[in-house]
Amino acid sequence: MLERIKNLPKPAKIAIGIFSSLIIILLLFYFSIYFGVFGKMPDTQELSQLKQSEATQVLSAEGELIGKYYVFDRQPIKYEQLPQHLIEGLIATEDVRFYDHSGIDGKSLLRVFFKTLLLQDKSSGGGSTITLQLAKNLYGRKNYGPFGIVVNKIQEAIIAKRLERIHGKKEILTLYLNTVPFSDNTYGIESAAAKFFDKRTSNLTLEESAVLVGMLKASHYFNPRIFPERSRLRRDVVLFQMNKYGYITDVQMEEAKQKDLVLDYQFYSHDQGLAPYFREQLRKDLISILDTLPNKNGEKFNIYRDGLIVHTTIDYHMQELAENATRTHLEVLQQTHEKSYGKNGPWLKNKDIILDAARRTDQFQKLKANGLSDDDILAELGKDTREMKLFDYGKEKLIKASTLDSIIHYIKFLNAGFLAVEPETGAVKTWVGGVDFEHFKFDHVSQSKRQVGSTFKPIVYTAALENGIGPCSYFSANEVTYEGGWTPSNSGAPEEDPYMNYNLTTALSQSMNTIAVKVLMETGIGNVVNQAKKMGITSDLPRVPSIALGTAELSLREVARAFTSYANDGKPSTPYYISRIEDGEGNLLAEFKPKVAANRAFTETNRQIMIEMMKATVNEGTAVRLRSVYGLQNDIAGKTGTTQANKDGWFVGITPKLLTVTWVGTDDHRIGFRSTSIGQGANSALPIFALFLKSLNEDEKYNEITKARFPPTWASVAEMMDCEPEERDGFLERLLTNPDKERRKNQTGGKKKKGFFKRLFGKKN
Structure with missing residues (x-):
């Protein structure tokens, strides 16, 4: 072979040499790749144990996919x-x-x-x-x-x-x-x-x-x-x-x-899809939990790559209904809110509000770093106009606007929080943290604390019952001036008959501020604070008379925990939303059980009294539109709440199998509703609950919840509450009482004493 090559012409030898060199180069090139010169090649063991990053799945209580966490x-x-x-x-x-x-x-x-x-x-x-x-x-x-x-x-x-x-x-x-x-x-x-x-x-x-x-x-x-x-x-x-x-x-x-090509597209992105506020809070919680759970290799689990399965308490369809109810009502309420202010909205006229919102933007901070004054920065932010998409309840469209226009646009929006829990266990069924997670990241369920208004009054009245004040105790609705010159009044009410007195049921159902404070003072502020803590309130509560009107700032979860006690034998249950965590093979990694207080926060007698009082709120009081406007016939107890200057609207709805808490307001505390008729809890927050419950009523799947009835009230409780809703002072009392003097000098309020003959012959409380 070599002899033949030697005898070949020179050009042929060169060609063979080039070809042989090329073959050698190719072989060297191949083996350099094979042996990892260009990067380590996976061996047999690695290929036999392939594992790729897998998304962590979040499942509803029924096993439906709510969302994922993944790279x-x-x-x-x-x-x-x-x-x-x-x-x-x-x-x-x-x-x-x-x-x-x-x-x-x-x-x-x-x-x-x-x-x-x-x-x-x-x-x-x-x-x-x-x-x-x-x-x-x-x-x-x-x-x-x-x-x-x-x-x-x-x-x-x-x-x-x-x-x-x-x-x-x-x-x-x-x-x-x-x-x-x-x-x-x-x-x-x-x-x-x-x-x-x-x-x-x-x-x-x-x-x-x-x-x-x-x-x-x-x-x-x-x-x-x-x-x-x-x-x-x-x-x-x-x-x-x-x-x-x-x-x-x-x-x-x-x-x-x-x-036809028909899609049923599902968003599992961070900003979109079902329950985005809930998923974000869950993500934070899972990262903390997984830090305490080493895997079989001794390493920590990773939420983004380890393909975990997280079972939650959320009801998938109920969550959809809650989000729809919130968005449907807020879209209408937003229009009313803006129309009431017209061109004088604080988001347009209040420079401090606009400036504070601007300061939270990156553009403002960059201009500030260049030494510009606040006024100059606002002027600059108002110059740069461009096409942008602004949120507006499904009517989003590209408009030409400046950064300042965008800031002002988003200040005006109302927002909401809606939480529904199973009172017996605290299992969270719905979690709506706001109207649109993509544009409003702040979660009003987990991150917000707002003044609770009159939704605190049931706690005051519960403390009163626990401290010996009977449901048929009568209090005057007269205004009283307390230390510091504070004189609470009854919102939107005409001047009261100074000689008319109301029992606790009437006072609570009609949300009479003046009586709530008198009941608080009669009970003792310390006793009311202690009662709140027994019911699961953990926030610091101000020890002042105005606490009766809900000046304390609480989260929706705290309010929910406190009110579960009324539907759970007096025992508050802590809202929870993770039932268990599994690995991709279904092996249990962690399990979470309900946290229900071991001891009652109040007696069964007083629990039944409070349920009857809050039923009256729905049947004939401040929440009566649940019956008159929305036609709901469910067993419902509840309480509306409105804070000073109409900045917060609340509604707590209690049914035997489901407790809901709703809040509505703006993210900037300085912007309230223009009027009480718009901003009161019965108008701002209650309709979300009403629309939600109407949707539940239309689905037979939820009959166990919607058709549930409160247990019959004990005969002894019914007898205790068997009294006239209001009672006018007798002739001698009217003759001997100076209401104006009482208004000026009474610093503690207190129960209205019955006349001599009523004290002698009347029913005992």
């Missing part, structure tokens, strides 16, 4: 969960020889090598097998300069061969479909099926499978959400390929092609 939205499933038409569509479109090769299509690899390396034709790719694509999905591609595509292709070929030796064809298909990227940062077929069609992979139809398979060619270009017509045409290509290779008949193909 890559991936949710793995097993081969048995893959419908046959999905597998066939994938093979027909991506790799028709999948079952015949061992991971590599040699002809395609040579074509890519020669065309890309020698001819610099970057469009020459293609021909990759499913196994090669799996290798790319698992390990990605790196930039190796001009030879990058070749290095990556060879690496993928080596990995593909190893994968084929370790895993069977079914396993490779499963791994591929669990890792392949789809549109909208979605990884894996199960996540894609959930995102685009809101269903499990196993339930996909033929045409839906074809849409998802078609997306693999170019996930953005064929995104059915953005480019539905392109996606439909690509779907039809997949159906044609399936027909071409005998997987479906002509009839099946034509029937599928005739169907």
Whole structure:
């Protein structure tokens, strides 16, 4: 052989030398990749124990997917969960020889090598097998300069061969479909099926499978959400390929092609989807919890990569109804709110409010760092106009506005918090932290504390009952001046008859401020504060007379905890929302049980009295519009609340099986409603509860909640409360009493004493 080469002409020798050198170079190049010169190659052990980052799933109480936490939205499933038409569509479109090769299509690899390396034709790719694509999905591609595509292709070929030796064809298909990227940062077929069609992979139809398979060619270009017509045409290509290779008949193909492309798109992003405020609070809690739970390797679990399953107490459909009720009412109330102010809204006229809002922006801080004054900064923020999309309850549209216009636009919006819990356990069923998480990140359930107004009065009256004041004790509604010159009055009420007295039920149901303070003073501020703490209030409470009118600032969760005691045998239950946490295999990592107080916060007799008093609030008091306007016939007890200058509206609704707390107001405490008729809790907050409960009533699924009735009141309790709602002083009392003098000098309020004959012959409290 060598002799023959020696005898060859010189040009032939040169050609052979070049060819041999090229072969040697190629072999050296290949083995340099094989042995990891361009990066460590995964060995057999690593490939046999493949684990990719998986999304943590958040499930409702019924097991429905609420949301996910992920870097890559991936949710793995097993081969048995893959419908046959999905597998066939994938093979027909991506790799028709999948079952015949061992991971590599040699002809395609040579074509890519020669065309890309020698001819610099970057469009020459293609021909990759499913196994090669799996290798790319698992390990990605790196930039190796001009030879990058070749290095990556060879690496993928080596990995593909190893994968084929370790895993069977079914396993490779499963791994591929669990890792392949789809549109909208979605990884894996199960996540894609959930995102685009809101269903499990196993339930996909033929045409839906074809849409998802078609997306693999170019996930953005064929995104059915953005480019539905392109996606439909690509779907039809997949159906044609399936027909071409005998997987479906002509009839099946034509029937599928005739169907419209219909998506049921589900947002699992941070800002969108169901319960975004809840999911954000849950995310914070999970990070703290997982820090205390080491995995089997002794490392801490990662919420974004370890594929955990978090079971919550949230009722999926109930949450939808709560969000709809909140948004529906706030959209109407917002219009009324803006119309009432006209062109004189504080968001337009109050420079301090505008300036404080501007200070929270990055643009303001940058201009401030350049030495500009506040006035100059506001002027600058008002100059730069551009097209922007502003939130406006579903009517968002691009408008030309400045940064200052945007700031002023968002100041004016009302916001809300809505929490529904199961009183017996404290399990949270709905959590609405605001009207739109994308634009208003502040969570009014977990982050906000606001003055609670008259929703604090039931605690005052409970303390009074616990300290011996009977439900048929009568108090005058006269205004009284207390230390410091404070004189509470009854909001919007005409001048009271100075000789008329009201029992506790009437005073609470009509939310009489003057009597609430007198009851507080008669009971003792310390006793009221202690009663609040027994009922689960943990915030510091001001020890002043005005606490009776709700000047204390509390969170919705605290209010909910306190009021659960009225529907749970006097025992407050702490709202909780995580029931258990599992790993991806279903192994229990942590479990959470209800936290119900061991001791009663008040007696059963007084619990029943308070329920009857709050029923009266709904049946004939400040919350009567639940009956008269919304026509609700459910068993309901409740309390409205309105704070000073109409800045906060509250409503607490108690039914035997569900407790709700609603707050409405603006994020800036300085902006209240223009009038009490708009801002009172009965108008601002109560309608959210009403719309929510009406929706529950229309769904038989919730009959156990909506048709529940409070247990019958004891005969002894009914007898204790059997008295006239109001009572006028007798002739001698009127003759001997000077109401004006009482108003000026009475510093403690106190019970109104009955006349001589009533004290002698009247019913004892």
